[in-house]
Structure formats: structure tokens, C-alpha cells
Amino acid sequence: MGQAMTDKLASFASHASQSLGRAIAEPHETFRTPFARDRDRIIHASAFRRLKQKTQVFVAHEGDHFRTRLTHSLEVSQVSRAMARALHLDEDLAEALALAHDLGHTPFGHAGERELDKLMKPYGGFDHNAQTLRIVTKLEHKYAAFDGLNLTWETLEGLVKHNGPLTDKGGHAIGHYATTGLPAAIIEYTEAHDLRLSTFASAEAQIAAVSDDIAYNAHDIDDGLRAKLFNVIDLGDVPLAGQALGQVLKAYPKLETQRVIHETVRRLISAMVNDVLEQTGRSIKFAKPHSSEDVRILGRALVSFSAQMAENNRVMQSFLSSHMYRHPQVLESMNKAQRIIRDLFEAYMNDVKLLPLEWRDEHPKSDTRHYARQVCDFLAGMTDNFALEQHRRLFDLDPLFR
Numbered sequence: 001m002g003q004a005m006t007d008k009l010a011s012f013a014s015h016a017s018q019s020l021g022r023a024i025a026e027p028h029e030t031f032r033t034p035f036a037r038d039r040d041r042i043i044h045a046s047a048f049r050r051l052k053q054k055t056q057v058f059v060a061h062e063g064d065h066f067r068t069r070l071t072h073s074l075e076v077s078q079v080s081r082a083m084a085r086a087l088h089l090d091e092d093l094a095e096a097l098a099l100a101h102d103l104g105h106t107p108f109g110h111a112g113e114r115e116l117d118k119l120m121k122p123y124g125g126f127d128h129n130a131q132t133l134r135i136v137t138k139l140e141h142k143y144a145a146f147d148g149l150n151l152t153w154e155t156l157e158g159l160v161k162h163n164g165p166l167t168d169k170g171g172h173a174i175g176h177y178a179t180t181g182l183p184a185a186i187i188e189y190t191e192a193h194d195l196r197l198s199t200f201a202s203a204e205a206q207i208a209a210v211s212d213d214i215a216y217n218a219h220d221i222d223d224g225l226r227a228k229l230f231n232v233i234d235l236g237d238v239p240l241a242g243q244a245l246g247q248v249l250k251a252y253p254k255l256e257t258q259r260v261i262h263e264t265v266r267r268l269i270s271a272m273v274n275d276v277l278e279q280t281g282r283s284i285k286f287a288k289p290h291s292s293e294d295v296r297i298l299g300r301a302l303v304s305f306s307a308q309m310a311e312n313n314r315v316m317q318s319f320l321s322s323h324m325y326r327h328p329q330v331l332e333s334m335n336k337a338q339r340i341i342r343d344l345f346e347a348y349m350n351d352v353k354l355l356p357l358e359w360r361d362e363h364p365k366s367d368t369r370h371y372a373r374q375v376c377d378f379l380a381g382m383t384d385n386f387a388l389e390q391h392r393r394l395f396d397l398d399p400l401f402r
Helices: 002-006 034-043 046-053 069-086 091-100 109-119 128-139 153-161 184-192 203-226 232-237 241-251 257-287 292-296 307-325 328-350 368-380 384-395
Strands: none
Touching: 034 091, 034 153, 046 069, 046 384, 069 091, 069 203, 069 257, 091 153, 091 203, 109 328, 109 368, 128 153, 128 184, 128 368, 153 184, 153 203, 203 257, 203 292, 203 307, 232 241, 232 257, 241 257, 257 307, 328 368, 328 384
């Protein structure tokens, strides 16, 4: 069955039968490809389940209908599968990468990550992509034969490099890591299992990255409108969003607001997906890749928005930044959330007995750097609700509800 499915793939797709395998060899299965097996392991991971109570933009208690990291990941997965199917790529690999891409996020969204990175600066910092790699290679403790999930090389590569190469050919960090350097977790892992950090990732990984942008932008507009941080009419001057809104209002002039919002968002998603497919089709025609290796060494992303759509997305991000991410209501909540992370980190660093027993055993507290990373792993894995509960337990107060 698995081979029959791969026969339909494009020549430049990631073919499961040609996978570079796992760090620890395992027998092949008849009815699941290695990439499908990766996807299933991710879905059954404890870290994946915890995404249901991790902030996307709004803290868990602020409303039942706002996106969480879990619902966002599912939406990214849906877009990824659709585009992978249209481009004749491996849907299972694209889905696995979409589902796993946010596993390393802290509670309280980017605010929690910024605070934890600040607190961890003396000990190597914090990076959610590196944390995702730690989770799937070390921190998940389910299997008898290994720590982590023992995912295929292609899935690990995609998780680390979905936004592009991390180093130049000389091994020097570039892009996001140019000033900070590569996180220790990525360096340590790639020394033992080379993920070829100077090349691009597979087309499937690139699809997952673009799908993340599509879902993030469109659904943050939906959540922002639901939270009444801005009004539908405010979208009028936003490229693409304004156009989609105009189409809806023209076709359905008497439609109630909630349906207007949904119709606008679905048109946004369709427009962005169609743009990616058209632009990627042009890139494929020009580059003529014949293998997944050709995609990796192309020197630029094969899967991308057109220049105009990339600019539309930039303007949309600017709108969301000013009207949503920097809205006083959101900033107030995030400032309080950062204080929770700071309070918990300092408490655990000062008293090892506050950590659960299973988090105390690996390294003695005298090894400060290792101990700080343990505290960081424990904190990063928390859900919003668990972090709030621990803060109440330790400090007998709750900053988010004061």
C-alpha cells in the first residue's frame, strides 16, 4: 500500500521508500510508510496533547472559541495536506511536520517564549524550534528502546529547517541565528545525526512553513474580530483582506456579522493557497527539480508566495501587530503571563524541592547549567492552565485574575 501511494508522487517529492531512516533502526511496516508512522507518533505524543491548553494569542481562560496551539496545528495540517496533494508531494510528511511544528512552544505564546529566553540567557537561551527538537529526540519518554520519538531523518530535517538553511556552507549561523548563534540543542544533535543545516529542507517542509503563515494570518484575523479588538470595517484598507471582505459584502449585503467574518477568512485562505500553488508551479517549471535533493540544493525556496502576495502578507502582519498583538488588552495579559514565567523560574532555580521528583534526578543542582535546562524543559512543557495552577500553589495568588 505504501509503495503504491509513493508511485503517484512527483519525482522531486520525498519518497518514503528512499528515506534516510531513523537514528535507531526499526523494522519497516507493511501498511504504514515511515512518514505516516512519524505522523502517528507525533499525534500520540504527550507534548502534542498539551498543545490544547497552550496560548496562540489569547490565554486559555479567555474564551473557548479562540485558537490554541493545538487547533492552530490542526489547521496548518489541513492546509499542508491540501497543498501537498495538489503538488503531488508526500502528504504524510507534510502533515507530520505541520502537526509537530509548534511542539516546543511555551505556555502563554510568544510572551512566554520571550521571557523564558531572557531568563535562560546565562544558560544558553531558549528557542522553540530547538525545544521541538529536544522533545522529539529526548524529552518524550514512551518507548522502551529509545528516548524521544525516533522520527525519520526527513521529519527531523523539516522541523529544524522548515524556514530555510540555518548555516552557510562554512557552518556559520545565518538568518534568525546570525546574531545569537545556533542553539546548543541543534548543534548537539546534528553532531551525532547530520541534518545538513546549510541546505534547504524538503518541499514538504517548505509547504508546512508556508501553511503556518497562511493559517496564522487568516485565523488571527478571525480571533481578533471575535475578541472585538478591531472591527470588520477596519479590514477595508488591508490588502487581500479588504478585497475578500468586499466580495462577501457585495455577494451577501444582508449577511450577519459572524458569517461575514467566516466568509472573509475562507476567501483569504483560498487566495493565499492558490497563490502558493501558482507561484510554486512557476518555480517548478523554471528550476525543473528531478529529486528531493535538487530541492535541497536549489539555493532558494521552491515553495513560496508570489512577490505581491508576500507583500500583502507583510501588510496584513503589520495590521495584526498594531491592532491585535500590541492591543492594550493583549499586552496586559501577556505582561502578567511573563511575570508568571519569571516567578516560577526563579522559584524552581532557588529550591530544587519544588520540582516534581521525576525532574530532579538527571543532574545535581550543583551543575547549574544542566539544572537550569531542566527547569526550562519543565516550564516550557507546561500548559497555560498548569502554569497558572503552579503559580497559585507556590504564591497563593493568580496574576491573571487579580
